[in-house]
Amino acid sequence: MRSFTTLDLQYAHRFYGFQGEAQYLHGHTGILTIEVEDTINEGVNMVFPCNEIKKTAWEVLQNFDHALILREDDPLLPAILKVYEEQGIKDGAPSNKQKGPAFKTELATAYPECRLVVTKETMTVEGMIRIVYELLKDKLNIAKLTFTSGVNGATVEYNPPCREQPRCPLCGIALVDGVCPKCGYRKS
Numbered sequence: 001m002r003s004f005t006t007l008d009l010q011y012a013h014r015f016y017g018f019q020g021e022a023q024y025l026h027g028h029t030g031i032l033t034i035e036v037e038d039t040i041n042e043g044v045n046m047v048f049p050c051n052e053i054k055k056t057a058w059e060v061l062q063n064f065d066h067a068l069i070l071r072e073d074d075p076l077l078p079a080i081l082k083v084y085e086e087q088g089i090k091d092g093a094p095s096n097k098q099k100g101p102a103f104k105t106e107l108a109t110a111y112p113e114c115r116l117v118v119t120k121e122t123m124t125v126e127g128m129i130r131i132v133y134e135l136l137k138d139k140l141n142i143a144k145l146t147f148t149s150g151v152n153g154a155t156v157e158y159n160p161p162c163r164e165q166p167r168c169p170l171c172g173i174a175l176v177d178g179v180c181p182k183c184g185y186r187k188s
Contacts, residue, residue: 002143003047004035005054007061013069013123014076025076030125030149032061032132037143037160043169052173052182053140060135062100063110064128069117077118090114107131125154133158 009030015022034057038047070077084090092113099112108119108131121127125147132145133156141160147153166187167173168180178187 001040001047002035002037003050003053004033004144005050005057007032007034007054007057009061009064011064011067011069014074015122015124016071016074016076018122028149030064030128030147032057032128033144033146034132034136034140034142035144035146036140038141038165041167041169041172044172046172048140048167049172052171056139057132057136058100060100060103060110061132062098063103063112064117066098067115067117069119069123071122072118072120080116081114084114103135105131105134107134125149125152129154129156 009032010027011030012025012027014025017023034053036048036053040047068080070080081090089096090113096113096115099115100110102112103110106120107127108117110117117123119127119131128147128149129145132147133142136142142158143160144155144157146155166175166178168175168183168185170185171180171183173180173182175185175187179185
């Protein structure tokens with residue numbers, strides 16, 4: 001069975017080298033749906049609490065919210081960084097509180113201090129799904145990811161690993177060393 005949740009991501013990007021309207025810097029509201037598959041956890045009668053899926057995903061994905069996403073070879077990138085440096089915000093500002101931990105994968109690098117994600121390829125809905133899966137595949141039993149942005153959308157189904165992961169009988173989330181990080185339940 002599956003549990004799922006959605007996240008809204010506001011971001012700006014452009015398709016560098018593209019010949020259509022998307023070559024211009026523009027913004028989107030992206031909607032990411034994450035479906036997690038597992039057995040129903042006795043005691044809480046659910047696969048995985050949706051708010052915990054969102055919390056786990058948001059920890060990393062908040063780097064995409066209200067961020068600029070540019071391809072690593074985009075000539076706008078050095079110009080943006082120069083302006084941020086001149087403004088004194090390249091290494092962060094007191095108002096920049098909405099940020100996750102920095103990350104670097106084969107597909108993308110997050111610079112949370114300056115609300116920037118640099119990608120290897122053009123940031124399409126398909127590309128976003130690939131990035132999200134890479135970031136979350138070891139944290140959640142992802143069965144399906146769907147990402148829509150404007151009129152564009154893509155979806156991919158996965159065969160999640162059958163991991164025997166003990167979960168809390170009181171709130172359903174994964175135990176860490178036999179202890180629930182949410183409610184403190186201890187497996188005897």
